[in-house]
Amino acid sequence: MRETFLAGFLRLKMPGVIVGALLGCAPHPGALAAGLTQQQATASQAQDPARTADKAGTKMVTDETGRRVAVPVNVQRVVSLAPNLTETVYALGLEDKLAGDTTYCDTPAAAKNKPHVGAPVNPSLEAIVALHPDLVLATAINRWETVESLERLGIAVYTMDPHTVQDMLESTALLGDLMGAHEQAASLVAKLQTTLEELQTSLRERPLVHVLFVVWEDPLITIGQNTFIADALRWAGAESVIISKQDWPQISMEEVLRLEPEYIVLTSNHSETDTADQVRDLRARAVWNEIEAVKLGRIVVIAEEITRPSPGLVQAIVELAHGLHPEIFGPAQKSSGPEKQSRKSMAVGLVACAR
Amino acid sequence: MTLARIVWICAALAAILFVEGVVSLQIGAYHMSARDIVVTLFQGAAGRWDEMPGDFKSVIFGLRLPRIALGILVGAALSTAGAGFQALLRNPLADPYVLGVSSGAALGTILSMILTPHTAGAMQAAAFVGAFATVAVVYFLGRRGGQLDSATLLLAGIVAASFLSAVIMFLMTTVSGRDLRGMAFWLMGDLQSDPRVDLRWLYFLLIVGIGCIFTTSSDLNLILTGEQEARHLGVNVNRVKLVVYISASLLTGLAVSVSGAIGYVGLLVPHVMRMLFGTDYRLLIPTSAIGGAIAIVLADTLARTVVAPSELPVGAMTAIAGAPVFIYLMRRRMR
Numbered sequence: 061m062r063e064t065f066l067a068g069f070l071r072l073k074m075p076g077v078i079v080g081a082l083l084g085c086a087p088h089p090g091a092l093a094a095g096l097t098q099q100q101a102t103a104s105q106a107q108d109p110a111r112t113a114d115k116a117g118t119k120m121v122t123d124e125t126g127r128r129v130a131v132p133v134n135v136q137r138v139v140s141l142a143p144n145l146t147e148t149v150y151a152l153g154l155e156d157k158l159a160g161d162t163t164y165c166d167t168p169a170a171a172k173n174k175p176h177v178g179a180p181v182n183p184s185l186e187a188i189v190a191l192h193p194d195l196v197l198a199t200a201i202n203r204w205e206t207v208e209s210l211e212r213l214g215i216a217v218y219t220m221d222p223h224t225v226q227d228m229l230e231s232t233a234l235l236g237d238l239m240g241a242h243e244q245a246a247s248l249v250a251k252l253q254t255t256l257e258e259l260q261t262s263l264r265e266r267p268l269v270h271v272l273f274v275v276w277e278d279p280l281i282t283i284g285q286n287t288f289i290a291d292a293l294r295w296a297g298a299e300s301v302i303i304s305k306q307d308w309p310q311i312s313m314e315e316v317l318r319l320e321p322e323y324i325v326l327t328s329n330h331s332e333t334d335t336a337d338q339v340r341d342l343r344a345r346a347v348w349n350e351i352e353a354v355k356l357g358r359i360v361v362i363a364e365e366i367t368r369p370s371p372g373l374v375q376a377i378v379e380l381a382h383g384l385h386p387e388i389f390g391p392a393q394k395s396s397g398p399e400k401q402s403r404k405s406m407a408v409g410l411v412a413c414a415r
Numbered sequence: 416m417t418l419a420r421i422v423w424i425c426a427a428l429a430a431i432l433f434v435e436g437v438v439s440l441q442i443g444a445y446h447m448s449a450r451d452i453v454v455t456l457f458q459g460a461a462g463r464w465d466e467m468p469g470d471f472k473s474v475i476f477g478l479r480l481p482r483i484a485l486g487i488l489v490g491a492a493l494s495t496a497g498a499g500f501q502a503l504l505r506n507p508l509a510d511p512y513v514l515g516v517s518s519g520a521a522l523g524t525i526l527s528m529i530l531t532p533h534t535a536g537a538m539q540a541a542a543f544v545g546a547f548a549t550v551a552v553v554y555f556l557g558r559r560g561g562q563l564d565s566a567t568l569l570l571a572g573i574v575a576a577s578f579l580s581a582v583i584m585f586l587m588t589t590v591s592g593r594d595l596r597g598m599a600f601w602l603m604g605d606l607q608s609d610p611r612v613d614l615r616w617l618y619f620l621l622i623v624g625i626g627c628i629f630t631t632s633s634d635l636n637l638i639l640t641g642e643q644e645a646r647h648l649g650v651n652v653n654r655v656k657l658v659v660y661i662s663a664s665l666l667t668g669l670a671v672s673v674s675g676a677i678g679y680v681g682l683l684v685p686h687v688m689r690m691l692f693g694t695d696y697r698l699l700i701p702t703s704a705i706g707g708a709i710a711i712v713l714a715d716t717l718a719r720t721v722v723a724p725s726e727l728p729v730g731a732m733t734a735i736a737g738a739p740v741f742i743y744l745m746r747r748r749m750r
């Protein structure tokens with residue numbers, strides 16, 4: 061098969077000219093007549109990983125997008141194509157096996173020192189090849205094209221696609237299994253599961269708080285009901301006021317005014333001054349300052365982990381729950397004015413950032 | 416204008432393209448020495464795949480060579496289409512984008528991405544259909560009193576382009592998640608993706624398209640002096656227009672379906688060739704094709720090196736490099 065693919069490639073007109081001229085041989089004259097084997101080529105290319113499976117110790121697994129992938133039994137070098145995967149690898153204590161990550165991978169700070177292969181949507185395939193990975197980890201933020209190209213090059217790509225907090229825990233356990241760290245993964249997942257169950261117990265019988273989760277302020281983009289963030293909100297005893305089948309719907313301010321969210325949830329960008337500024341900016345902004353929640357200072361700034369399906373998400377959920385349910389977790393806020401309340405919520409953000 | 420002159424100039428340009436291709440093969444995030452590249456190419460040509468390191472095979476035959484091949488295809492297709500449109504409209508602003516043909520092809524491709532994802536050849540077929548349909552509508556709208564009117568046609572093209580872009584925006588906001596990201600990237604022009612169809616077929620269509628336009632080049636020269644004059648000299652103007660429109664939209668659909676919207680090439684390259692070699696279409700069509708290939712291969716080589724290890728969409732590169740050059744050339748010509 062490999063021969064068909066490459067021989068076919070050499071028979072292409074222009075590359076044929078290039079290679080042919082370089083090597084002093086004419087391009088194959090039957091190039092066009094020999095076409096039309098694309099279907100076969102694609103089919104046999106798909107079997108390529110299986111072929112490598114025979115020679116090295118590999119096992120066939122089905123990834124979370126339904127692709128069959130031949131993953132080496134003994135994974136030693138992994139390239140992560142998304143920040144949440146990098147974070148998960150570190151959380152499992154497997155950073156020594158992480159050969160490279162993306163320029164977006166900033167958590168934990170040590171991830172920044174790993175060799176980068178580019179940004180998640182447009183990584184350099186060459187840079188990935190150069191790192192000799194046994195396995196490339198991808199998520200739904202990567203493009204299909206990237207996954208397909210890597211597969212065509214004979215590199216195993218396992219794609220994670222968690223849609224809920226539970227999915228994330230399962231993905232984490234699975235990643236541990238794939239990378240030969242079954243025990244670490246099992247204990248980490250068990251710990252996170254316990255944290256979540258405790259949270260659920262304390263929030264039992266509390267009504268869900270209606271929040272506006274701000275993904276992006278201008279234009280205003282929020283979350284849809286099928287995202288894992290929507291699920292994370294439920295774990296934190298909250299619910300988005302926007303019901304949308306789109307994952308990242310763009311909505312109008314009018315809609316927000318009409319729906320009257322009880323809290324505004326913003327994500328922070330890991331810098332304390334920015335967090336304070338974010339809240340101040342929002343309270344000073346036209347239309348935004350008409351929203352009841354903003355007037356009352358009911359703004360929670362939460363660590364960016366809430367937007368990443370990785371083990372850090374659980375801690376972010378806990379912090380969000382603390383910010384949204386002060387009557388359970390924190391001292392009463394009723395006595396303080398809006399100004400103080402907002403400082404209190406800022407503090408939530410700061411705690412989250414300082415982690 | 417002799418045949419020898421055409422052959423010589425094209426040979427010179429092809430030599431430039433060849434040298435550029437070899438240089439481009441050496442440049443990339445994965446470091447390979449010139450010697451390794453030559454050895455790998457020799458081994459590849461001899462069919463000795465087992466002797467070369469797997470990495471070299473992946474990088475040269477899996478990544479760089481297909482990409483150069485795709486760049487040559489897209490550049491040649493867009494430039495030739497641009498040259499054809501400019502002749503027919505006798506308007507230097509004509510370009511597959513201005514006429515809405517690219518938008519039509521892009522809409523077709525996006526529809527196929529939504530309706531029949533991961534089907535080999537569906538994107539190409541849909542892009543052709545989109546481009547043809549747009550040309551047909553624009554052609555129909557561009558007629559006035561039974562005659563094709565260049566100004567009306569250009570306006571119809573602009574209207575079609577903005578309408579189709581709006582439909583694309585609508586579709587993109589209703590599709591979410593992973594597909595959207597792929598589309599947004601693709602719309603900006605991207606050569607890294609696998610076209611999912613045999614390159615030989617694409618090259619076959621490219622040569623047919625360029626060939627058809629080339630056969631009309633003597634007639635195009637006469638049409639340039641004026642349609643009435645051309646008619647009086649015995650040129651079947653409407654037939655020439657039809658051939659060029661269909662071929663140019665075929666070429667545009669071809670390019671857009673594999674690489675998304677790469678701008679400026681169809682506008683810029685024919686102008687540069689005209690400034691270098693004059694307005695004779697018998698020379699302009701082949702030189703535009705090779706020149707377009709040179710431009711895209713250069714732009715793509717830059718796109719994958721300037722922000723390494725990330726990559727820029729090649730469309731961004733052509734716009735950044737193309738716009739200032741275009742302005743400079745226009746100003747110099749006006750002086």
